[in-house]
Amino acid sequence: MYLKINSLHKNFSTKNGPLVVLKDINMDIEQGEFICAVGASGSGKSTLLRQIAGLDRPSSGEVRVDGKVISGPGPDRGMVFQHYTLYPWMDVQKNTEFGLKLLGVPKKVRREQASYYLSVVGLTQFAKALPKQLSGGMKQRVAIARALASEPKVLLMDEPFGALDIHTKESMHEFMLDLWNRTNITIFMITHDVEEAVFLANRVYALGARPGTVRKEMTIKLPNRNSSVKRHSTFHDYRDELMDLMRQHGKEAVAMA
Amino acid sequence: MTQSPESIQPYLRPNTLRPTVFWRLAEDIPPRLNLAFTVASIGIPLVLWWLVTTLGNVDPKFLPSPGQVIAAFGRLWNSGELLQDTVASLWRVGVGFLMAALLSIPVGVLMGSFASIRALLEPLFGLVRYMPAPAFIPLLILYLGIGEEPKVTLIFIGVFFFNALMVMDTVKFVPKDLIESTFMLGGNRIATLLQVIFPYVLPGILDACRINLAAAWQLVIVSELIAATEGLGRRISVAGRFLKTDEIFVGLIVIGVIGLSFDLLFQYLLRISCKWASQKR
Numbered sequence: 001m002y003l004k005i006n007s008l009h010k011n012f013s014t015k016n017g018p019l020v021v022l023k024d025i026n027m028d029i030e031q032g033e034f035i036c037a038v039g040a041s042g043s044g045k046s047t048l049l050r051q052i053a054g055l056d057r058p059s060s061g062e063v064r065v066d067g068k069v070i071s072g073p074g075p076d077r078g079m080v081f082q083h084y085t086l087y088p089w090m091d092v093q094k095n096t097e098f099g100l101k102l103l104g105v106p107k108k109v110r111r112e113q114a115s116y117y118l119s120v121v122g123l124t125q126f127a128k129a130l131p132k133q134l135s136g137g138m139k140q141r142v143a144i145a146r147a148l149a150s151e152p153k154v155l156l157m158d159e160p161f162g163a164l165d166i167h168t169k170e171s172m173h174e175f176m177l178d179l180w181n182r183t184n185i186t187i188f189m190i191t192h193d194v195e196e197a198v199f200l201a202n203r204v205y206a207l208g209a210r211p212g213t214v215r216k217e218m219t220i221k222l223p224n225r226n227s228s229v230k231r232h233s234t235f236h237d238y239r240d241e242l243m244d245l246m247r248q249h250g251k252e253a254v255a256m257a
Numbered sequence: 258m259t260q261s262p263e264s265i266q267p268y269l270r271p272n273t274l275r276p277t278v279f280w281r282l283a284e285d286i287p288p289r290l291n292l293a294f295t296v297a298s299i300g301i302p303l304v305l306w307w308l309v310t311t312l313g314n315v316d317p318k319f320l321p322s323p324g325q326v327i328a329a330f331g332r333l334w335n336s337g338e339l340l341q342d343t344v345a346s347l348w349r350v351g352v353g354f355l356m357a358a359l360l361s362i363p364v365g366v367l368m369g370s371f372a373s374i375r376a377l378l379e380p381l382f383g384l385v386r387y388m389p390a391p392a393f394i395p396l397l398i399l400y401l402g403i404g405e406e407p408k409v410t411l412i413f414i415g416v417f418f419f420n421a422l423m424v425m426d427t428v429k430f431v432p433k434d435l436i437e438s439t440f441m442l443g444g445n446r447i448a449t450l451l452q453v454i455f456p457y458v459l460p461g462i463l464d465a466c467r468i469n470l471a472a473a474w475q476l477v478i479v480s481e482l483i484a485a486t487e488g489l490g491r492r493i494s495v496a497g498r499f500l501k502t503d504e505i506f507v508g509l510i511v512i513g514v515i516g517l518s519f520d521l522l523f524q525y526l527l528r529i530s531c532k533w534a535s536q537k538r
Contacts, residue, residue, distance in 0.1 A: 055437055075443035085438040089456050089533040099442035102452075130533050150442060 003029035008061035020211040036197035037205045044212025045190040078147030082159040084139040086131040093127040099150040117145040137168040157189035198238045321503040329503035345487040353412025354473040361420035369428020390415030408480040415476045427461030460534040467523035
């Protein structure tokens with residue numbers, strides 16, 4: 001297994017005693033998969049991603065990438081956050097190069113590498129622009145290029161299109177599928193958007209809330225991956241099944257709150 | 258059984274917000290009007306001063322006319338005293354402020370970045386900040402005599418603690434996501450501090466320095482009122498003793514103009530060095 005999560009638990013201590021956020025999460029992800037973990041708020045999906053990123057330590061259990069146990073953040077996992085995390089004083093080119101600079105890659109090599117990934121995300125002509133001159137979708141594409149430039153083993157995405165309008169979101173979906181096909185990179189993305197998960201992922205983990213658990217694992221087999229597939233009955237079946245799962249757990253969560 | 262609420266119809270007024278120029282809230286006014294108001298801001302008090310001293314029967318020992326102040330300015334300038342005083346005051350501010358800034362910026366960034374250093378230093382700095390710097394004068398004279406050292410140290414004390422705490426506050430505004438992104442890209446703590454946190458807070462640091470330079474400029478005048486042979490503050494206190502009111506005005510105006518020039522210089526530095534941080538696109 002390429003990305004492996006073994007009986008991961010995460011508790012937070014609160015005033016009212018320990019709060020179980022993640023309970024016995026197990027996931028096995030192969031190289032080159034596009035995985036979406038979909039869950040409502042309270043499902044601990046962001047917490048889960050932070051454990052994989054190494055920004056947080058699990059209370060018990062472990063995360064392994066390519067056999068190595070994760071003990072902290074590092075460039076073998078590229079991360080794209082929901083909110084824009086470009087460095088506002090660097091232009092697009094410098095932003096994309098920055099990870100390589102931190103790794104000590106020589107100037108010429110990192111410039112070529114960054115230029116390549118900027119062309120992959122279609123932003124070559126914006127290399128000299130500052131982040132504040134870009135639209136939301138473009139900013140996320142730069143963040144993706146920056147993450148990819150360090151050639152990570154897995155790309156982690158934390159609701160990366162949550163702040164985008166519906167049209168930009170759809171074009172980013174097509175962009176992601178195209179990127180995945182061309183680079184064959186392993187992607188682990190969390191989202192609350194069921195349609196987004198079904199459309200993008202080859203496998204979906206549905207998370208239940210309070211505490212966060214894996215309720216269902218679903219392999220997605222669609223006839224094609226064009227936006228027209230969203231009208232296809234297979235797409236609707238997957239979507240409805242996931243929606244029902246989330247609705248059910250949503251009710252439980254509200255009743256408990 | 259819940260009752261339906263009382264009707265609010267009588268309170269609903271039909272009029273909407275009327276357009277305005279002068280009372281625009283959080284909006285720019287036309288640039289020409291802006292310029293006119295800027296000129297009026299300085300011009301009206303000048304004209305009033307001139308009218309009062311020309312038309313009214315005012316003792317020049319009480320309020321000299323603009324012409325008399327200009328004449329005094331020429332007199333002090335030609336004798337070389339004004340330049341000497343100005344250089345003396347600028348030197349004290351320059352040395353005291355630069356030393357305070359060079360030390361307080363790294364200390365402030367460290368306090369803002371590391372909760373450990375903040376816990377170590379913030380209580381002490383918070384306490385000393387509320388001790389007015391001029392209250393240290395007797396101690397400074399006792400420890401350092403009456404030369405340049407106590408004056409420069411006074412400015413240092415007055416700037417260092419404020420500046421460190423203000424720089425610390427700007428570091429709090431660095432988004433956590435930006436720091437975590439840097440960790441994910443392989444940045445260690447030193448690289449994150451130097452290459453992400455510092456550039457991000459640089460505009461805030463320059464702004465803190467701009468504000469505290471005003472404090473430094475006030476303190477140099479205070480320090481010279483105590484014991485000095487030259488300096489703009491000294492010039493004012495000597496002029497007061499001999500009732501040379503026109504020279505007091507010269508001193509005050511020169512102090513104000515130099516202070517304003519510093520302020521504008523810092524604003525300019527901020528604009529050219531941190532284009533990314535400007536509000537406008």
